[in-house]
Amino acid sequence: MQKTIVIGTIGSDCHVIGSWVLNRALAEAGFKTVFLGAVVPQEEFINAAIETAADAILVSSMYGMGILDCDGLRAKCIEAGLGKILLYAGGMLTVQMEVDRGWQAVETRFKEMGFNRVFPPKTKPDSVIESLRNDLGIG
Amino acid sequence: MGVHLLIDFGSTFTKVLAADTDTEEVLGRAQAPSTVDRDITIGLRNALDRLYAANPVVERVPIERRMACSSAAGGLRLIAVGLVPELTLEAARRAALGAGAKLVRSYGYELSPESVAEIEATPCDLILLAGGTDGGDKNVILNNAERLAASKVTASFVVAGNRVVAGSVAQMLAAAGKHVEIAANVLPELNVLNVEPARAAIRETFIRRVVHAKGLDKAQQYVGDILMPTPMATLKAARLVADGTEAEAGLGELMVVEIGGATTNVHTICDGSPSQSDVLLKGLPEPYAKRTVEGDLGLRHNALTIVEVAGLQRIAEAFASIDNHSSSKPDFQAYAAKVSSDPSLVPQSAEQFSIEAALARAAVDLAVGRHAGSLEETPSWLGGTVRIQRGKDLGALATVIGTGGVFFHGRHAEQILSAALVSKREPHSLRPRKANFYVDAGYVMYAVGLLSDVEPAKALRIAKKWLRRVEA
Numbered sequence: 001m002q003k004t005i006v007i008g009t010i011g012s013d014c015h016v017i018g019s020w021v022l023n024r025a026l027a028e029a030g031f032k033t034v035f036l037g038a039v040v041p042q043e044e045f046i047n048a049a050i051e052t053a054a055d056a057i058l059v060s061s062m063y064g065m066g067i068l069d070c071d072g073l074r075a076k077c078i079e080a081g082l083g084k085i086l087l088y089a090g091g092m093l094t095v096q097m098e099v100d101r102g103w104q105a106v107e108t109r110f111k112e113m114g115f116n117r118v119f120p121p122k123t124k125p126d127s128v129i130e131s132l133r134n135d136l137g138i139g
Numbered sequence: 140m141g142v143h144l145l146i147d148f149g150s151t152f153t154k155v156l157a158a159d160t161d162t163e164e165v166l167g168r169a170q171a172p173s174t175v176d177r178d179i180t181i182g183l184r185n186a187l188d189r190l191y192a193a194n195p196v197v198e199r200v201p202i203e204r205r206m207a208c209s210s211a212a213g214g215l216r217l218i219a220v221g222l223v224p225e226l227t228l229e230a231a232r233r234a235a236l237g238a239g240a241k242l243v244r245s246y247g248y249e250l251s252p253e254s255v256a257e258i259e260a261t262p263c264d265l266i267l268l269a270g271g272t273d274g275g276d277k278n279v280i281l282n283n284a285e286r287l288a289a290s291k292v293t294a295s296f297v298v299a300g301n302r303v304v305a306g307s308v309a310q311m312l313a314a315a316g317k318h319v320e321i322a323a324n325v326l327p328e329l330n331v332l333n334v335e336p337a338r339a340a341i342r343e344t345f346i347r348r349v350v351h352a353k354g355l356d357k358a359q360q361y362v363g364d365i366l367m368p369t370p371m372a373t374l375k376a377a378r379l380v381a382d383g384t385e386a387e388a389g390l391g392e393l394m395v396v397e398i399g400g401a402t403t404n405v406h407t408i409c410d411g412s413p414s415q416s417d418v419l420l421k422g423l424p425e426p427y428a429k430r431t432v433e434g435d436l437g438l439r440h441n442a443l444t445i446v447e448v449a450g451l452q453r454i455a456e457a458f459a460s461i462d463n464h465s466s467s468k469p470d471f472q473a474y475a476a477k478v479s480s481d482p483s484l485v486p487q488s489a490e491q492f493s494i495e496a497a498l499a500r501a502a503v504d505l506a507v508g509r510h511a512g513s514l515e516e517t518p519s520w521l522g523g524t525v526r527i528q529r530g531k532d533l534g535a536l537a538t539v540i541g542t543g544g545v546f547f548h549g550r551h552a553e554q555i556l557s558a559a560l561v562s563k564r565e566p567h568s569l570r571p572r573k574a575n576f577y578v579d580a581g582y583v584m585y586a587v588g589l590l591s592d593v594e595p596a597k598a599l600r601i602a603k604k605w606l607r608r609v610e611a
Contacts (some may be wrong), residue, residue, distance in 0.1 A: 012419065041330075042329070043328070043329045043330050046329060050274070050275075063519075064519070065517070065519060065525065068419070068421075068517065068525070068527065071421075072225070072421075072422075075223040075225055075226055076223075076226065076329045078222060078223050078226075078276060079222055079223050079226045079227055079270075079271055079272050079275050079276055079326065079329065080271075080272055080274075080275040080276065080329060081271060081274075081275040081276035081277065081278075083276065095518065
């Protein structure tokens with residue numbers, strides 16, 4: 001069965017290019033995508049996921065303040081009945097300084113916030129697609 | 140004469156106040172120790188005798204209406220159960236506090252057998268059961284209802300969770316012999332707080348069930364229904380004084396600080412959205428009428444805790460700012476110990492009044508600090524900073540009202556209430572920047588809250604008469 005992915009740029013960030021590129025790659029790889037664009041509130045990701053019975057929510061953040069915008073998303077998913085939905089985050093999730101200090105810390109922080117996978121800057125769409133296929137159990 | 144007799148069955152004192160709604164005058168007020176464990180009407184009778192003795196006219200006039208609130212017999216003890224602690228559980232807690240309840244425990248996620256055992260062992264009048272947005276998670280609230288239905292809990296239930304399963308949840312509890320009311324979801328959508336229907340259901344359950352369970356219904360023959368828990372009456376009064384009526388303006392956004400013997404309550408009636416520009420709001424939306432209660436701050440039973448939490452240094456500073464003429468260095472700890480072991484003590488000397496005021500100042504400082512929102516700065520990618528607000532911004536709120544014994548009997552109101560304002564110690568706390576101070580000079584707040592249900596215009600004018608502006 002075709003898997004449905006909700007994707008967009010979260011919070012106050014208006015940089016849409018990263019999620020746009022990824023959206024296209026996902027569609028070409030055979031996923032059904034629901035592309036929400038930029039400056040998307042957490043609630044909108046969740047509502048779109050409920051409406052489309054989505055299998056995963058992918059949030060992009062390109063302006064370095066992803067922690068601020070992503071914190072609390074898992075808690076809201078739980079209230080909304082999406083406690084087990086896959087959550088991925090990627091882009092420029094923190095300021096460069098923190099990336100330089102070590103990706104591990106950023107990844108841990110996002111995992112503590114309830115994200116299943118966290119992707120560093122310069123990740124290629126293929127690796128996201130491969131992770132999705134693994135996590136959703138499709139070949 | 141339209142005389143209204145307004146009664147508060149408090150945990151320590153039963154208070155009566157006679158108000159003439161035609162002339163908008165308070166004819167008299169009196170109090171006597173509450174007698175809940177024996178027969179609540181004895182204390183009421185004693186208070187009325189004192190009222191009549193001091194104001195003979197009240198005994199002769201026909202009474203148009205008697206209205207009562209109560210915090211006796213432990214108040215309205217409530218346990219809140221929700222799903223995510225920061226979301227539906229927090230929404231349930233806010234609904235409960237706004238309904239004047241005493242929040243004895245709260246639980247998030249699925250109840251474990253240990254939690255259920257703990258609930259069974261906790262004296263409690265009402266359980267507020269939330270969980271899931273409308274159309275959201277169903278499993279947790281259903282499981283929790285199943286466990287509570289199978290428990291020995293005798294408290295009444297108010298169900299205010301996911302609308303989709305509210306009926307099934309109520310049915311499950313009712314089938315097990317529990318009393319249940321259903322209210323609209325406290326968090327219908329992830330960014331929408333809806334506490335008023337749950338507050339109304341809690342109040343209804345209080346009137347119909349809790350009052351009887353506590354044996355307070357003996358008073359009913361004389362006073363009719365006990366209409367609400369006392370803190371709800373204060374919150375209603377605060378709201379009326381802030382908003383006014385259609386015909387008469389109120390004082391606008393305000394804060395009421397209520398310092399009691401065991402607790403300090405803070406009520407704010409304000410929107411609370413950012414008062415400065417470029418601020419990002421995080422967290423659950425805040426209720427317009429918000430009450431928080433500090434169970435560790437009180438001028439009698441919890442006087443020692445005030446000293447402990449604030450620290451002797453801060454109490455001494457407060458004392459020095461109040462009593463700036465004398466060079467005395469009182470033993471605050473000893474005074475706090477004395478009044479906590481004998482709560483009926485009232486200050487006598489000028490020094491004792493200053494000590495009470497110093498303790499009250501510390502209580503206001505701590506309680507308002509916990510009530511107010513905060514502003515946190517975080518570096519942005521572009522080099523500047525982003526400011527994030529959590530909780531209510533009280534910066535533009537311009538009226539602070541003090542109520543409780545320390546304001547009614549005491550002195551130094553300005554020094555006590557100014558502790559509510561912004562301070563260098565907590566630069567990130569969103570407290571009022573500057574405010575006009577008032578004290579409840581007639582102990583009228585609970586009475587105004589009761590009266591606001593039936594005679595809001597008169598209640599407002601009585602409140603305005605008895606709220607005295609404090610000059611610096």
